Amino acid sequence: MIQLTIDGRPIQVEPGTTVLEAARRLGIRIPTLCYLKEINQIGACRMCVVEVKGYRTLQTACSLPCADGMEVRTNTPAVRAARRMVLELLLSDHQVDCPTCLRAGDCELMRLAQETGLRSVRFTGEKHPARVDTSSPALAVDSSKCILCQRCVAVCREVQGVAAISLAGRGFASRVVPFFDHELGEAACTYCGQCTLVCPTGALTEKDDTEAVWAALLDPEKHVIVQTAPAIRVSLGEAFGLPPGTVATGQMVAALRRLGFDRVFDTNLGADLTIVEEASELIQRLRSGGPLPLMTSCCPGWVKYAEHFWPEFLENLSSCKSPHQMFGAMAKTYYAQKMGIDPAKIVVVSIMPCTAKKFEASRPELAGSGYPDVDYVLTTRELARMLRQAGIDLAALPEEEFDAPLGISTGAGALFGATGGVMEAALRTASTWLEGEPRRLVFTEVRGLEGVREASLTIAGQELKVAVAHGLRNAARLLERIRSGEATYHFVEVMACPGGCVGGGGQPLPADGPDSLPALRQARVQAIYRVDEAKAIRYSHENPAIKQLYAEFLGEPLGEVPHRLLHTHYHARQPVGIRVR
Amino acid sequence: MAACGCGGIQPDDPRFRELDAFIDAHRHVRGSLIGVLHRAQELFGFLPEEVQQHVAQRLGIPPSQVYGVVTFYNYFNLRPTGRYTIRVCMGTACYVRGADKVLQAIQSELKIQPGEMTSDGLFSLEVCRCIGCCGLAPAIMVGEEVFGNMTDAKVPEVLARFRQQAQGGEPEPAVAAGKEGAR
Numbered sequence: 174m175i176q177l178t179i180d181g182r183p184i185q186v187e188p189g190t191t192v193l194e195a196a197r198r199l200g201i202r203i204p205t206l207c208y209l210k211e212i213n214q215i216g217a218c219r220m221c222v223v224e225v226k227g228y229r230t231l232q233t234a235c236s237l238p239c240a241d242g243m244e245v246r247t248n249t250p251a252v253r254a255a256r257r258m259v260l261e262l263l264l265s266d267h268q269v270d271c272p273t274c275l276r277a278g279d280c281e282l283m284r285l286a287q288e289t290g291l292r293s294v295r296f297t298g299e300k301h302p303a304r305v306d307t308s309s310p311a312l313a314v315d316s317s318k319c320i321l322c323q324r325c326v327a328v329c330r331e332v333q334g335v336a337a338i339s340l341a342g343r344g345f346a347s348r349v350v351p352f353f354d355h356e357l358g359e360a361a362c363t364y365c366g367q368c369t370l371v372c373p374t375g376a377l378t379e380k381d382d383t384e385a386v387w388a389a390l391l392d393p394e395k396h397v398i399v400q401t402a403p404a405i406r407v408s409l410g411e412a413f414g415l416p417p418g419t420v421a422t423g424q425m426v427a428a429l430r431r432l433g434f435d436r437v438f439d440t441n442l443g444a445d446l447t448i449v450e451e452a453s454e455l456i457q458r459l460r461s462g463g464p465l466p467l468m469t470s471c472c473p474g475w476v477k478y479a480e481h482f483w484p485e486f487l488e489n490l491s492s493c494k495s496p497h498q499m500f501g502a503m504a505k506t507y508y509a510q511k512m513g514i515d516p517a518k519i520v521v522v523s524i525m526p527c528t529a530k531k532f533e534a535s536r537p538e539l540a541g542s543g544y545p546d547v548d549y550v551l552t553t554r555e556l557a558r559m560l561r562q563a564g565i566d567l568a569a570l571p572e573e574e575f576d577a578p579l580g581i582s583t584g585a586g587a588l589f590g591a592t593g594g595v596m597e598a599a600l601r602t603a604s605t606w607l608e609g610e611p612r613r614l615v616f617t618e619v620r621g622l623e624g625v626r627e628a629s630l631t632i633a634g635q636e637l638k639v640a641v642a643h644g645l646r647n648a649a650r651l652l653e654r655i656r657s658g659e660a661t662y663h664f665v666e667v668m669a670c671p672g673g674c675v676g677g678g679g680q681p682l683p684a685d686g687p688d689s690l691p692a693l694r695q696a697r698v699q700a701i702y703r704v705d706e707a708k709a710i711r712y713s714h715e716n717p718a719i720k721q722l723y724a725e726f727l728g729e730p731l732g733e734v735p736h737r738l739l740h741t742h743y744h745a746r747q748p749v750g751i752r753v754r
Numbered sequence: 755m756a757a758c759g760c761g762g763i764q765p766d767d768p769r770f771r772e773l774d775a776f777i778d779a780h781r782h783v784r785g786s787l788i789g790v791l792h793r794a795q796e797l798f799g800f801l802p803e804e805v806q807q808h809v810a811q812r813l814g815i816p817p818s819q820v821y822g823v824v825t826f827y828n829y830f831n832l833r834p835t836g837r838y839t840i841r842v843c844m845g846t847a848c849y850v851r852g853a854d855k856v857l858q859a860i861q862s863e864l865k866i867q868p869g870e871m872t873s874d875g876l877f878s879l880e881v882c883r884c885i886g887c888c889g890l891a892p893a894i895m896v897g898e899e900v901f902g903n904m905t906d907a908k909v910p911e912v913l914a915r916f917r918q919q920a921q922g923g924e925p926e927p928a929v930a931a932g933k934e935g936a937r
Contacts, residue, residue, distance in 0.1 A: 330816065330819075335816075336816030336818050336819060337818060338818055339816070339818035339819050339821060339822040340822050341818075341821055341822045341825040341826075342825045342826065343825070343826050343827075343828075346825075350818075350821075351818055352803075352806070352807075352810075352816075352817040352818045352820075352821045353803050353806070353817075353821055354821075360818075748807070748817070749811070750816075751810050751811055751814060751815065751816050751817060752814070753816060754814055
């Protein structure tokens with residue numbers, strides 16, 4: 174153990190611990206901008222400088238390992254002046270349009286400027302040229318707000334293994350860009366949006382589609398339907414000051430009704446529908462011998478990643494559309510017929526924890542009914558903004574119920590919000606069908622937040638080998654083992670975002686900074702399991718609305734109508750992505 | 755936004771085979787990227803998109819990272835360079851002795867800006883910081899040849915010499931392979 178003092182207080186740490194982490198353990202806050210624990214510790218922003226006795230210059234606490242006898246001081250005139258200067262210089266080359274910025278209120282740069290007591294910026298002069306990139310349907314980039322902290326670069330490379338963006342150029346010409354200064358829309362980017370969760374400023378954000386949704390809501394000709402993903406009800410509360418992990422289903426429904434949606438439905442029903450189709454597909458592939466492993470296809474970030482980086486596995490992907498796309502297809506066919514509404518007048522809005530869903534909804538092949546399954550995708554953050562614009566305080570609302578019939582769902586559908594959830598929901602139904610009766614409800618083997626989880630189950634006397642990965646770099650490790658033949662499975666679930674959808678790129682930003690993301694994901698995952706446990710029906714195939722849907726409209730799972738409306742296909746995509754080793 | 759980085763190089767260009775031989779000999783060396791990029795620029799004269807993509811694929815490094823390295827170093831060119839690259843030193847010594855006037859003279863003589871190439875493909879112009887000839891300030895390099903104590907008045911004379919050489923009047927000046935540009 175290493176002994177040192179920070180601000181006069183002694184502490185013992187393991188070798189290799191940084192001064193920053195040691196200070197955090199003592200409850201001493203050292204401000205950071207570029208730091209992401211274990212992901213980006215590059216000492217680039219210089220916000221975390223501290224005085225160390227015997228050192229000639231200030232040291233960056235994030236990259237300085239503790240040493241025996243070290244005497245660190247985090248709050249001295251020199252430290253305060255240096256931090257203030259760093260911020261002053263950053264702001265001198267920053268587009269300071271704070272009141273109208275999307276990140277107003279939760280900008281880390283602004284918060285630090287306040288904390289350090291910076292009152293004016295003395296430096297004026299040239300600013301680096303603004304580069305606004307709205308070429309992708311999912312993400313928006315505004316380089317005039319970029320402070321080059323490289324947290325986005327680190328997440329994209331180290332967590333996701335995608336490396337769609339990198340730091341290019343040098344000095345004043347430095348910029349964060351895709352390969353060859355291409356636009357994001359032309360890059361091997363999965364649109365997972367993890368970069369938007371770690372960007373300290375308004376440089377990287379979701380593409381805002383709220384105005385289009387307001388317009389649809391105001392259009393008297395339109396019948397506007399909203400559906401909410403499983404992960405929204407466990408995260409939306411955070412944007413209104415409720416503690417992480419709060420289940421706010423009823424308030425969320427009430428809020429959506431007050432916004433003016435004609436029907437408030439539940440993507441969880443789409444998830445149940447997905448399970449009925451996907452469990453059928455799994456059984457069919459097990460019986461016909463493949464292609465195996467069957468890989469889930471609910472996650473649009475994962476699907477696009479596979480299209481760029483792993484085209485050899487595209488035939489393994491389930492042909493099932495994702496839940497909200499299935500839901501949209503049902504809204505514009507079954508529901509339209511039942512209600513006698515012209516599907517051209519139906520607008521389907523999906524509230525998703527996800528930026529990649531925006532891209533998914535724009536895929537031309539996802540319009541089997543002749544109309545796009547989904548018209549607009551809003552992230553959790555965009556919904557929170559719309560509610561604020563409308564003066565709706567989620568926390569103060571009474572609880573209301575989803576509309577019938579497309580608002581009825583099961584505990585299995587709810588599980589889709591957490592890593593391992595699609596797997597577990599599919600196992601509930603598939604094992605019931607294979608064994609002839611429901612024998613098992615909970616599959617703890619596939620729960621948890623380890624990057625890759627594997628399990629070998631015995632179902633109807635047969636061994637079923639399954640694996641779950643979340644975070645695309647973890648997925649790449651799993652896929653590489655499958656590719657090399659080192660591991661074989663029957664069924665694999667991949668979610669692009671750490672934690673699954675609860676950790677999606679469209680979720681509320683971590684109020685305590687990005688190092689609190691793991692704890693947030695944990696709280697939201699636990700909430701997902703509480704939603705499941707509270708449901709009367711916990712097997713997707715037992716959902717009465719789903720039974721009715723098949724009886725009245727769809728026929729048999731994997732049949733002709735489901736094939737046309739609920740299934741899709743994939744294609745290899747350019748540019749070819751290079752897998753990070 | 756993105757300038758077309760296409761160098762008009764076909765995938766079956768024989769220079770790729772030469773590059774691959776070099777990459778395969780160095781791929782297991784950590785930090786081999788810069789060496790590979792040097793070799794690629796020697797072969798192609800510059801580093802267009804398809805060459806960077808090829809290097810990325812062959813080394814298993816994300817293209818964005820390759821691009822980051824290419825754009826970090828002044829030495830690497832994203833655009834084709836002329837037969838002779840003129841480098842005007844703007845280091846402190848050269849600068850105080852009038853390098854800006856020399857640069858101005860070259861710009862107006864060739865009608866190009868730094869980073870550009872003349873339409874006949876003969877010259878490209880770069881600005882650099884210190885070529886290690888401070889005693890000869892202001893100095894410029896044309897290809898691998900250094901010209902010291904430059905003045906704006908001497909510019910036409912120097913350029914004329916290389917024009918003449920290019921026309922075959924004299925043997926090729928000694929130019930390192932890396933500076934010759936695309937053949």
